[in-house]
Amino acid sequence: MPSTPHELEPPPDPAAHGDPGSGGPRFRVLGIAAGVVLASVLLVSLIARSSGSQAPRPPDPPDSHPALTPVPTPAAAPPVVRDADTLRAGRSLGQVLAAAGLGGDGYAQVLTAIRAHVNPRKLPRGLVVRMAARVPETTDRVALALDQDRTLVLDHRREGWRARIDSVSVSIDTLYVGGVIESNLWTSELFGDTARLAPNENVEIFLKLARIYAWQVDFFRDIRPGDAFRVMVRREVRPDGSVRRADVLAAEFLNQGRRLPAVRFVTADGPEEYYDENGNATRKAFLRAPLKFSPITSGFSRRRYHPILHRWRAHRGIDYGAARGTNVHATGAGVVTRAGWWDGYGRMIEIRHNSLYRTRYAHLSGLARGIHPGVRVQQNQVIGYVGMTGLATAPHLHYEFLVNGVQRDPRRVKLPPGKPVPQSQLASFERRRDRRLERLDGLGFPPAAHLAAAPGDTDRGREPSE
Numbered sequence: 001m002p003s004t005p006h007e008l009e010p011p012p013d014p015a016a017h018g019d020p021g022s023g024g025p026r027f028r029v030l031g032i033a034a035g036v037v038l039a040s041v042l043l044v045s046l047i048a049r050s051s052g053s054q055a056p057r058p059p060d061p062p063d064s065h066p067a068l069t070p071v072p073t074p075a076a077a078p079p080v081v082r083d084a085d086t087l088r089a090g091r092s093l094g095q096v097l098a099a100a101g102l103g104g105d106g107y108a109q110v111l112t113a114i115r116a117h118v119n120p121r122k123l124p125r126g127l128v129v130r131m132a133a134r135v136p137e138t139t140d141r142v143a144l145a146l147d148q149d150r151t152l153v154l155d156h157r158r159e160g161w162r163a164r165i166d167s168v169s170v171s172i173d174t175l176y177v178g179g180v181i182e183s184n185l186w187t188s189e190l191f192g193d194t195a196r197l198a199p200n201e202n203v204e205i206f207l208k209l210a211r212i213y214a215w216q217v218d219f220f221r222d223i224r225p226g227d228a229f230r231v232m233v234r235r236e237v238r239p240d241g242s243v244r245r246a247d248v249l250a251a252e253f254l255n256q257g258r259r260l261p262a263v264r265f266v267t268a269d270g271p272e273e274y275y276d277e278n279g280n281a282t283r284k285a286f287l288r289a290p291l292k293f294s295p296i297t298s299g300f301s302r303r304r305y306h307p308i309l310h311r312w313r314a315h316r317g318i319d320y321g322a323a324r325g326t327n328v329h330a331t332g333a334g335v336v337t338r339a340g341w342w343d344g345y346g347r348m349i350e351i352r353h354n355s356l357y358r359t360r361y362a363h364l365s366g367l368a369r370g371i372h373p374g375v376r377v378q379q380n381q382v383i384g385y386v387g388m389t390g391l392a393t394a395p396h397l398h399y400e401f402l403v404n405g406v407q408r409d410p411r412r413v414k415l416p417p418g419k420p421v422p423q424s425q426l427a428s429f430e431r432r433r434d435r436r437l438e439r440l441d442g443l444g445f446p447p448a449a450h451l452a453a454a455p456g457d458t459d460r461g462r463e464p465s466e
């Protein structure tokens with residue numbers, strides 16, 4: 001594959017096997033009053049860090065939101081933390097500041113400064129207020145921890161109180177992680193940069209994979225032991241090691257001998273999208289299944305014995321076994337044409353997707369709020385809940401897929417491919433695709449992964465994009 005030196009990919013990660021915060025900013029922790037408890041040391045670093053110099057940041061990658069830029073601060077002697085307090089019922093900002101010696105005029109000035117950034121009446125309970133001083137017995141800095149990423153810092157200067165927002169500087173790194181499946185995605189054996197994963201980040205990666213491949217892989221039915229995946233994840237990591245944002249830039253899924261690459265690309269006019277090797281969106285007009293992780297209990301057939309009617313008849317749909325109340329998702333975008341009771345279907349929904357396709361969802365225990373005929377629904381939207389209304393012996397979803405008004409097997413019908421990358425951006429996509437898949441390839445699969453197409457799976461192997 002050709003290399004593309006001009007592309008602004010994240011650089012090879014210097015901290016690849018080290019501390020996730022090692023590429024980030026360094027804080028200068030300066031004066032600490034004698035007798036300050038350990039907790040205060042953390043407070044000092046939080047408040048004093050805006051006085052420290054910021055480490056240079058890596059260039060912004062081309063297809064992400066720009067990372068927050070640290071606010072430059074005039075050099076000054078860092079204040080010493082005096083006190084910290086928490087807003088709660090019966091403990092207002094006014095009371096906290098009054099206790100710190102900021103009453104009357106001082107408080108009014110602080111409020112005015114705060115209003116430039118946030119509404120002081122809407123500060124949440126639990127918000128931590130830290131007070132610090134350069135001169136003993138005064139308070140000339142107040143810091144409000146608005147959230148994990150932003151602190152509102154108020155400084156007393158000669159001309160009065162000034163407020164500014166300090167944003168945590170994140171370091172950007174790239175993770176290469178893979179997994180081999182023994183029984184299901186959620187218990188995959190991980191390999192690669194696993195030591196750098198934040199707590200529960202593996203679950204985040206599984207969820208992202210399930211979303212990226214929702215159109216190609218039914219994660220209940222299509223998964224086999226030995227299936228494997230690998231992902232390239234670009235992350236924004238806070239100094240404390242927590243992850244502010246993580247994007248899967250590229251992924252590869254080995255499913256029953258099928259190799260399914262997916263590369264993230266943001267077109268000029270659209271949100272992020274994943275594309276296969278040929279530049280076709282992995283997102284299709286229809287999801288593989290209306291339930292996320294449920295087994296098929298009865299497939300599509302022309303003849304079967306009906307347990308209630310006690311006679312042979314065709315089953316012109318697919319049954320998914322699931323607990324009552326399980327979310328049912330619209331497999332495609334469209335307009336609701338039926339929503340309510342319809343004979344043996346029980347409580348059901350029918351969606352018209354276009355002049356060709358309709359889908360039906362039957363035996364529901366209930367409809368999602370706002371679902372009624374005429375309403376437009378999005379693909380993947382929750383439209384109802386699994387039940388056993390109508391002709392049903394146990395809770396399950398009966399799903400029908402109609403082409404030109406005739407029920408067809410949704411698992412066999414040939415569907416149109418996803419949208420392609422626009423021709424004008426194809427070269428840019430291909431550069432990214434080549435570079436990322438090449439890097440992903442650097443993370444080899446362990447022997448437990450089944451790389452070759454399994455015999456007898458030729459029908460799947462032939463249709464990698466369906």
Ligand SMILES: [Zn+2]
Pocket residue numbers: 298315317318319397398399
């Ligand atoms: Zn059925």
